[in-house]
Amino acid sequence: MAQALMTETPVRADAGRFGGTPSIELRDVSKFFGQVPAVSGISLEVRQGEFLTLLGPSGCGKTTTLRMIGGFELPSAGEIVIEGEAMGDRPPYRRPVNTVFQNYALFPHMTVGQNVSYGLEMTGVPKPERQRRVAEALDMVRLPHVENRKPAELSGGQQQRVALARALVNRPAVLLLDEPLGALDLKLRKTMQLELKQLNREVGATFVYVTHDQEEALTMSDRIAVMNEGRILQLGTPGDIYERPRTRFVADFIGQTNFLEVEVIGSDGAAVEVDLPGSGPLRARPPEGVPAQGTMTLAVRPEKISLMADLPGSEIPGWDRLSGRLEEIIYVGTYTQYVLRLPGGQELAVHRQNRAVGEGEHPMGETLTVVFNPQSAALLAD
Amino acid sequence: MASIAAPTSEQTIAAARSERRPGGLWLLLPGPLGWMVFFYLVPLVILLVHAFWSVDYLTIQRTFTLENFRTLLTNDLYLRVLGRTAAMAAVVTLADLCLAFPLAYFLAKRVTKHRELLLLLVIFPLWSSYLIRVFAWKTILGTNGILNSFLLTVGVIDQPATAFLYSKTAMFLTFSQVWLPFMILPLFTVLDRLPNSFIEAASDLGANPWRTFRSVILPLSLPGILAGSLSVFSLTLGDYITPTLLGGPGDQMIGRLVADNFGMSNNWPLGATLVVPILVLVSLFIAVANRFGALGRTAA
Numbered sequence: 001m002a003q004a005l006m007t008e009t010p011v012r013a014d015a016g017r018f019g020g021t022p023s024i025e026l027r028d029v030s031k032f033f034g035q036v037p038a039v040s041g042i043s044l045e046v047r048q049g050e051f052l053t054l055l056g057p058s059g060c061g062k063t064t065t066l067r068m069i070g071g072f073e074l075p076s077a078g079e080i081v082i083e084g085e086a087m088g089d090r091p092p093y094r095r096p097v098n099t100v101f102q103n104y105a106l107f108p109h110m111t112v113g114q115n116v117s118y119g120l121e122m123t124g125v126p127k128p129e130r131q132r133r134v135a136e137a138l139d140m141v142r143l144p145h146v147e148n149r150k151p152a153e154l155s156g157g158q159q160q161r162v163a164l165a166r167a168l169v170n171r172p173a174v175l176l177l178d179e180p181l182g183a184l185d186l187k188l189r190k191t192m193q194l195e196l197k198q199l200n201r202e203v204g205a206t207f208v209y210v211t212h213d214q215e216e217a218l219t220m221s222d223r224i225a226v227m228n229e230g231r232i233l234q235l236g237t238p239g240d241i242y243e244r245p246r247t248r249f250v251a252d253f254i255g256q257t258n259f260l261e262v263e264v265i266g267s268d269g270a271a272v273e274v275d276l277p278g279s280g281p282l283r284a285r286p287p288e289g290v291p292a293q294g295t296m297t298l299a300v301r302p303e304k305i306s307l308m309a310d311l312p313g314s315e316i317p318g319w320d321r322l323s324g325r326l327e328e329i330i331y332v333g334t335y336t337q338y339v340l341r342l343p344g345g346q347e348l349a350v351h352r353q354n355r356a357v358g359e360g361e362h363p364m365g366e367t368l369t370v371v372f373n374p375q376s377a378a379l380l381a382d
Numbered sequence: 383m384a385s386i387a388a389p390t391s392e393q394t395i396a397a398a399r400s401e402r403r404p405g406g407l408w409l410l411l412p413g414p415l416g417w418m419v420f421f422y423l424v425p426l427v428i429l430l431v432h433a434f435w436s437v438d439y440l441t442i443q444r445t446f447t448l449e450n451f452r453t454l455l456t457n458d459l460y461l462r463v464l465g466r467t468a469a470m471a472a473v474v475t476l477a478d479l480c481l482a483f484p485l486a487y488f489l490a491k492r493v494t495k496h497r498e499l500l501l502l503l504v505i506f507p508l509w510s511s512y513l514i515r516v517f518a519w520k521t522i523l524g525t526n527g528i529l530n531s532f533l534l535t536v537g538v539i540d541q542p543a544t545a546f547l548y549s550k551t552a553m554f555l556t557f558s559q560v561w562l563p564f565m566i567l568p569l570f571t572v573l574d575r576l577p578n579s580f581i582e583a584a585s586d587l588g589a590n591p592w593r594t595f596r597s598v599i600l601p602l603s604l605p606g607i608l609a610g611s612l613s614v615f616s617l618t619l620g621d622y623i624t625p626t627l628l629g630g631p632g633d634q635m636i637g638r639l640v641a642d643n644f645g646m647s648n649n650w651p652l653g654a655t656l657v658v659p660i661l662v663l664v665s666l667f668i669a670v671a672n673r674f675g676a677l678g679r680t681a682a
Contacts (some may be wrong), residue, residue, distance in 0.1 A: 072582050092585040099586045105579035109601045118597075122588035170587065 021084050023048045023174055023206035024069060029078035030230075031064050038064040040230035041078065046174075051200045051207045053217040056227035057253070062210045063178060065227070069208060070176050071095045083173050093122070098167035099176040103183065104159045106151035112138070112162050113147030119170040137169035138162075140199070157188045164196075168203055177209045181216065193219050214254040218242060226250050246288060248382045251299045258305075258348050260298040262379075267292055271374050274298060278344020282320045283374035290381040297380040302337065302351040304376035308369040309360060310352065319371045324348055326366045340368060432654035442650060450655035460639070464659055467636040470550070471618035474557040475611045478565040481558070482610065486569035487599075491578070504566050512560065516627050519556045523547040523628070548630040556624050561617050565610035572606030573599075608671035616664045636660060 024046040031039040039061040046052045054062035067073040069080060071092035080087045083096055092099075098119065106115050116137055120130045138144055141161035151159055160180060167175055177196070181189045197220045200207045211217055217224050218238040225235045226249075234241060234250045245251035248259065262274035262282065271283040272292040284298055308321075324340030327347075335351045342348055350370055362368060433450055436443045454460050489500055507515060522528045523546040530542040546552060576599065584594040600607075622637030629635065636656060643653030 070582075070586060072585075091590075092582065093588045093590055097586070099583070101579045101583060103577070103579060105577065105583040107580060107583070107598060107602075118584070118589075119587035122593060166587070 020048055022046060022081075023050065023083060024208065025079075025081040026065070026069075027079040027081070029065070029068060029075045029080060031061070031068060031073060032076045037230050039068070039075075042227075042230070042232050043078075044225060044232060044235070046206055046208060047222075049200070049204050049206055051197065051209065051220055051222045053209045053211060053221040053224045054227055055211060055214060055217040055224050055254075057212055060227040061230040062212075062227050066099075066176050066178055066208060066210045069174070070097055070099050096173040097176060098170050098172040098174075099178065100160075100163045100167050100180045102178045102180065104151075104163040104180075106159055106162055106166070108151055111148050111150060112143075112154070115151065115162060116147075116166045116169050119166065123170070133169050134165075137165040140168065140202075141165045141195075156183055157192070160184060160192065164199070168199070168205070171203070172205055174206045174208065177207060179211055180209075181211075181213075189216070196220060218254070226253060228253075244288065245299065245378060246380070248297055248299070248380050251378065251380065255301060256349065257299045257301050259380075260300075260346055260348070261295060262298045263295055264292050264379075272379055274379070276322075276342070276344060276346075278346070279322055279342050282322075282377070283318070284320075284377040284379045285375050287379040287381065292379055297382065298377055299380055300372055300377045302349040303335070305348070305350045305370045305372045307338075307350065307352060307360075307362075308371055309362075311371070316371060318374065320374055320377060321369060321371050322348065323367055323369045326362055326364055326368055329362075329364065338362070338368070340370065429654050429657060432651050433658055435651045437649050437651050440648060450652050451658075453652065454655055454659070460656065463634050463636050463639055466634070467619060468663060470553065470557070470635065471615045474554060474561065474618045475565075475615045477554070477558045478562050478614050479607065479611060482562060482565035482569050483607075486566050486573055486606075489566075490570050490573035490576075491581075501570065504563050504570075507560075508563050513623065515560050516556055516624055519552065519559070520547065520627060523552050523555075547628065548633075549628075550630070550633050552628040553624050553633060553635075556628055557618050557621070560624075561614040564613040564617065568606040568609035568613075569603065570606075572603040576602050604674055608674055612664075612667050612671050615667060619660055619663060 022045040024044070026042055026044040028041050028043050029039060030037065030041050042061075042065065054065055056062045064073060068075050069082070071087065071090060071094075074089050087095060106112075107118070110118070113134055116134045117130045120133060125133070134147065135144070138147065141164050143158060143161045143165065146154065146158065146162070151162060154162065160183075163180065180196075181192050184192060193216055196207070196209075200220075209217075209220065218241075221238055223235060223237055224241050225232045226241060227233065228249055234246050236244070241250065242254055245254065245257075251257045252259070260276055262276050262284075265273045265275050265281060267273065267286065269286075272286050274282050274284055274296070276282055276298070282298065286292055287296070322340075322342060324342040326338055327341045328337075328339035330337040330339075331354075332351075333354070335353050338350045338352060340348045340350060348370070432442070434446050434448070436445070436447050436449055485504075489497065489504075493500060520527075524530070525542045525544055525547070527546070529546055530539075533539045534542065580598055580602065581594055584598045585591075589597065620637050622635065622641045625633060625635040625638045626641075629638075636659070640653050640656045640660075643649045643656065647653075
């Protein structure tokens with residue numbers, strides 16, 4: 001579970017290095033399999049050297065999008081431009097793109113060295129240079145001395161690194177990664193996430209990464225495109241996506257969110273006043289792109305909510321305040337999840353950091369008062 | 383305490399069970415093993431023993447002799463027939479390989495609907511008698527056959543050609559058609575199991591279709607190629623029906639000579655001796671196939 005980030009959009013230190021012509025451009029790209037739409041008219045610009053993640057549940061079209069960039073599928077409509085060149089129906093072997101496949105797809109009948117030098121051989125790089133670059137690439141993924149082994153003799157994590165080396169050795173303008181960490185265990189996955197991010201900075205290639213793991217996306221990406229049902233629902237920095245989700249799907253898919261149905265009462269510019277049935281008036285951040293009116297969904301993340309009793313001062317002016325009966329306590333390690341039943345019957349999850357052992361425990365059934373900053377409460381149209 | 387003891391005893395039971403299982407499997411063996419010994423191994427030994435005996439008019443002399451092998455190696459006829467047979471088997475194998483590979487590839491990699499049905503159609507001819515299929519070729523290639531009627535109607539020839547039937551071409555056509563399923567099936571199996579991502583990875587790394595085929599698809603389907611080739615090669619090598627029905631006077635094959643020696647000439651020892659080179663050739667092929675097949679297995 002992603003930890004609480006700053007409420008303000010974090011400015012990434014490396015945001016300035018992107019520029020010039022986009023590395024990849026998707027222009028209204030669609031893909032149908034028979035009558036079934038897999039991708040429905042998406043447009044997207046990926047910047048030079050950017051780490052962009054396509055995030056979404058299975059069947060959302062993220063892998064199909066990646067495969068269209070790689071040339072393994074051709075778009076039914078629309079255009080894909082890579083490094084300023086329209087790809088049309090160009091086959092994969094004539095695209096400035098390399099792919100790290102989900103199950104690595106290392107050639108089992110070749111040694112690690114032969115696997116890594118395969119791409120160089122195909123483009124006619126002379127043998128001495130090939131050997132040098134293969135050794136370099138294996139060094140880069142911290143896997144020296146395995147050139148003469150067969151892929152089957154390596155562990156999953158090592159195979160993953162070989163697959164990376166095999167793609168990066170060709171110095172592609174764009175590296176496509178299709179859920180490359182899916183088969184690894186949690187610890188290794190975390191390590192590889194950091195290494196991938198580091199490689200992205202080192203080699204300067206554009207990375208397009210496909211995953212259904214929201215935490216992976218938040219950790220590694222410069223920008224995330226959240227996809228569902230063949231469309232991009234929201235495109236933005238991890239902070240944007242997490243702190244300012246525009247739809248209920250995005251808020252729900254990334255992290256955990258409380259959804260409360262509210263009626264809009266009025267607005268004072270800085271905040272919208274809404275009524276939560278049973279609990280009374282609350283203030284919320286004005287929605288983006290849609291007017292604040294009628295019935296809307298108030299989305300507030302559990303870690304943005306504090307127990308009144310934990311706060312040093314008793315009241316914070318301008319904060320929203322709710323009371324409910326404690327119905328469920330789930331211990332999660334770094335925090336404890338309290339589930340409150342509000343007077344209107346709604347459930348509200350609250351995450352309370354476990355700062356000190358045995359600190360202020362609350363019995364089930366107790367009525368607790370919780371508060372949160374109205375800026376942390378997003379109003380969604382759906 | 384009891385809660386700790388419980389899984390331990392369960393583990394013991396599980397361990398005992400897994401130790402007992404192979405013992406149960408042994409019980410399955412005597413039936414098939416007995417069958418193989420009495421109806422396969424024993425006759426083979428009897429056959430090979432005959433090769434070292436001789437025949438005196440109609441009686442078999444059961445004394446050790448290498449005379450038959452001397453005959454085989456010195457008589458021009460036998461060596462010529464052997465060479466012809468091996469050449470025919472090799473050409474048929476190659477032809478079937480060229481025919482079967484694209485078909486198997488298409489079935490394994492392109493077809494998504496009705497796959498089982500199409501595969502069934504490949505096997506379908508095997509359900510009819512081999513003899514019938516050979517006779518079918520006779521009616522196609524004969525003087526009044528379908529091919530001649532067609533060519534006459536179209537006007538390519540003005541007289542029925544006799545050259546089609548009773549020739550090496552007729553034998554080649556028949557063998558290639560009749561054994562084709564034996565090549566398609568193992569090729570389909572290896573290609574079906576070959577992950578598409580290997581082919582995509584090769585393409586992704588800059589290999590055009592031909593290089594992908596040569597460097598990835600072909601080496602990884604070697605076990606299937608060898609298995610199919612082994613079947614077609616040995617089936618052709620030992621066959622005597624097709625040469626009898628469709629071969630010309632100069633198209634004798636070794637199977638026919640074996641059959642003649644066991645039948646008309648009543649020379650079982652020489653017939654048995656003629657089997658030896660076939661056995662040697664096929665054994666060599668098996669050894670090679672096993673070696674590369676095994677390599678293919680460890681690789682996959």
